[in-house]
Amino acid sequence: MQHVKDYIDTHKDRFLNELIALLKIPSISADSTYKGDVLKTAEAVKIQLQNAGCDTVEICQTQGFPIVYGEKIIDKNLPTILVYGHYDVQPPDPLNLWDSAPFEPVIKKTDLHPEGAIFARGACDDKGQMFMHVKAMEFMTQTNQLPCNVKFMIEGEEEVGSSNLGDFVKANRDKLSNDVILISDTGMIAKDIPSITTGLRGLSYVEVEVTGPNRDLHSGLYGGAVANPINVLTKMIASLHDENNHITIPGFYDKVDVLSKEERAEMAKAPFSLEVYQKALDIDAVYGETGYTTNERNSIRPTLDVNGIWGGYTGEGAKTVIASKAYAKISMRLVPNQDWEEITELFKSHFESIAPKGVTVKVIPHHGSQAYVTPIDCIGYRAASKAYETTFDKTPIPQRSGGSIPIVALFERELKSKTILMGFGLDSDAIHSPNEHFGVFNYLKGIETIPYFYKYFTKLSQ
């Protein structure tokens, strides 16, 4: 495979332009206004998979957005790699904080990316990272170097909980059978410090609504005399963490897998600068659960964050009102072996129980997912580690991530194979934030590294 870098050099502009074309379509799964664009993106992915060398590609209907399935089976005695990715993207808001429009991709040079980075919603999460696999496929088939079978499963609902993927997987076990699953939707420590994500947190996402009086009230005539739903909501949310930032929901930590001192010491070896971390975010201090470091807090410990809160008058100027209702969107990141449905139920009962008299409370569960850990002695991990070592000239560091990829635990359960998280993103890519971007270096490095995974995995499987 000595000429993968040559191939990339030759076709680099086209690789960028094809990705940019995909990024232009606002495939926002969370917002029903963009339904047509999401479907259009599925079609575009299908064409790209066909062009990349898949023998068959289908748009598989679901009760929601379709799944694009493509495959090239060269020999049933060879291993099969299943590539998962998603073609939908996060909502771009707040729009006013983007320097360039989220769906008008531009390549800009930055200090960190002197060779340029593509700025657009989805540049990294997940179109850029997903498309690396499509271009790697193209390289392998065009140069007749595909060493094994490959299947692609690219869905359109990851950002809204992949609610239809489970049914699709269960109904298509044979079609999707594989020896390893490959996902690029995570990051590395730095451009010159490769790392492989070995753990994902689970997720429980809920919405709460607190109702006080049956109408908005004048805060002079009624202030002090009735429960103010906003004040009450702040009290209830505030009570969910104690003074050590430990979550107070009864039973919340019961099933948490506590790492040993040795495991924690091993984790602590990964390069990390608290000063750089704080500086990048313009904060004077980090903040979290007492007794844990920053990288433990964001990976091996469960958390609770309010993602959105609203109620009352929020427009220009002043309005002296006691709102009838107050709302919040709350999500919890989970670790092995917390069960997300159980955690959702614990949250719901607890939150309802702490509501004072004078208000009523509604808890509406949204979606959730289980946590996951990849064992580093499995052949998939070893193949990935060798691949990064080949292209970066350094052994990648195994690292637990704070993020969630809802369907990884489901894949293991239904398809009986491990998932290898080969990510090429960076924290600074600002996924889920304004000005999301993906380094040209990272994009091309991924395309270069992935074919080595195929080579080593096939070898180690023999």
Added chain:
Amino acid sequence: MQHVKDYIDTHKDRFLNELIALLKIPSISADSTYKGDVLKTAEAVKIQLQNAGCDTVEICQTQGFPIVYGEKIIDKNLPTILVYGHYDVQPPDPLNLWDSAPFEPVIKKTDLHPEGAIFARGACDDKGQMFMHVKAMEFMTQTNQLPCNVKFMIEGEEEVGSSNLGDFVKANRDKLSNDVILISDTGMIAKDIPSITTGLRGLSYVEVEVTGPNRDLHSGLYGGAVANPINVLTKMIASLHDENNHITIPGFYDKVDVLSKEERAEMAKAPFSLEVYQKALDIDAVYGETGYTTNERNSIRPTLDVNGIWGGYTGEGAKTVIASKAYAKISMRLVPNQDWEEITELFKSHFESIAPKGVTVKVIPHHGSQAYVTPIDCIGYRAASKAYETTFDKTPIPQRSGGSIPIVALFERELKSKTILMGFGLDSDAIHSPNEHFGVFNYLKGIETIPYFYKYFTKLSQ
């Protein structure tokens, strides 16, 4: 004055139609989009004052919205009554909760108002109540029964803090000189239980902003590791009340005038049904400072309410974000002898001091006002009490209100006269809320009662 009721009966339809015409103009002072409508309303009020019999009426420019000034001076040896009101209205949102459009007035019959009530933003607060004085003026001048001098000062910024009124008053002391000030912007206990407001609370309105990281963050990658501004804001707001719902800002209660047991016992005599109160609001319990009754909590005790809160993702579905910023609008109602500027400063220092590391906090004061009490032995109060007794056939109950009228304390300081709060509204009028309305009975009763005030005040002044 035996024919005031006859005059009202004769002109009733016109009285209603003229008010409805005023209510149609959306004079929303808080929203700069409606500037033209606010100015249009000033002109309409001018015409009505001219028609009602004022000898001179002028639109007096300020740095904000103009003040409409009208007068009829019949004899400098007679007393002078100054009528204050406001022609601007509260914003109508949330629009979706109005049964009829806020600026398309309709008269609807209800259980409480079998003779009908006018539904519109401003129907009670303050166009309806202000216009009672204009129609009472018309009656007295048309029937040649005006016993004293009268001046009208109707402003357009009461709902946004009357920030230019102070300067106007100070610059026009002679023009505005008077023996008593009359304001109708408060309520009575019930249609058949007249009461006169003898106290107003002060106000301090602020906006707060909590900033954490310099951009929105992915709540998986960063959740648990950095301060979440929304979580922090809820903690800070929650800490402002202790377990007895007592405000925890140091120094907050230092200057509070504590009523004696006798005064509290006197207050407690006013008719009040907790069951009716709760039922009207659909709440299972009231909620407030331990050791005080509902009517003490909303009148003689200071309070703190969050009027609006927002931050993060609040749209459809889910977004797993840690917001960079969280915001709240907070107002405190004050009692004698708290000083609103001092309280604002106490809030600001305290709120800034409780911000944890990892966030920065901004406190932006909006407007404020001092509390006020009318002594019931002054001739203005006695004249008002007699007037209500005449038209209701019952002695009105003196009652402290929870609301604020920012300029009353300023009037006493600058013009050296007391304010009598002759209100004809009801709690159920839903001022500041959707479906605000004003009973036809209340409107006409006001027009009937006001001329008696003029008669008795002139008599008692001799």
